[in-house]
Amino acid sequence: MPELPEVEVTRLSFADRIAGAQIESVCIGKPLRWPLNCQPEDLQGLRVLGVRRRGKYLLLDLERGLLLLHLGMSGSLSYGLHLPAAGVHDHFELRTNQGSLRLNDPRRFGAVVYATAEQDAVAQKLLDKLGMEPLGEGFDLQLFQAGLARRQAPIKQVLLAGDLVVGVGNIYASEALFLAGIRPTTRASRLSRPRAARLHQAIRDVLARAVAKGGSTLRDFSNANGDMGHFQLEAMVYGRAGQACKVCESTVRLIRQGQRSTFFCPTCQKP
């Protein structure tokens, strides 16, 4: 499910309302990807200072330490004063005096992990390997070009790896490569600097537009208010195998790369 746009849209949908809240209790459901790394009672009484995002992680800053939330493939958050009764796929709930934050995640690839600080071992293990943030100032073109130059893997898989640039998942990798006119199978190191620059811009553009559209809702994504996204309607290639390219009318193709689907237009996207 959630790539950078969906995570950011989720953050924006509840960050203001949870800021300053005091944690009253914490409920745990079935195990997620990793253990919470503290006792639920340890969080009682702490204030939530704010919510940041790093890649596909949400970072809840607490007055002591922070919670790292990851939505995995099927996770979504809901936030409100009166949430409906918890269901079988609700696996974490933070109850505060300003509302409850609840994680629903059928596949349980998501995670909620407590770290005492961003520098502690638990947080660093998860955050240290993350690449540049594509939105904002830190997405340096020269570093991006240099990073691509030393990778022999297909460009699609370099984007998905997340150690060069974060947040680009399976939907937006296909979409960004379409916008840049680059075939997903092209080896990253073979891209000319102008083409790499075009991809750099395409990544920024597609992610920013997706955030503006509330993200993509393929089956069940919604933000913490339950609102669905609309960007999937604007996808140029993702999910459109066999259909006509919206630009040139060639048939959009589907291939497998690293056990994931990749969509591209054989005419608009050059090797």
Place this chain on the structure above:
DNA sequence: AAAAGCCCCTGGATGC
């Protein structure tokens, strides 16, 4: 170091 495969888990769609 980098790349490729496997695996975690549940549910929906499709095919027989």
Place this chain on the structure above:
DNA sequence: TGCATCCAGGGGCTTT
């Protein structure tokens, strides 16, 4: 209707 198979927005770990 029932059952098997495949597929899904991620990414850590192990092996080459």
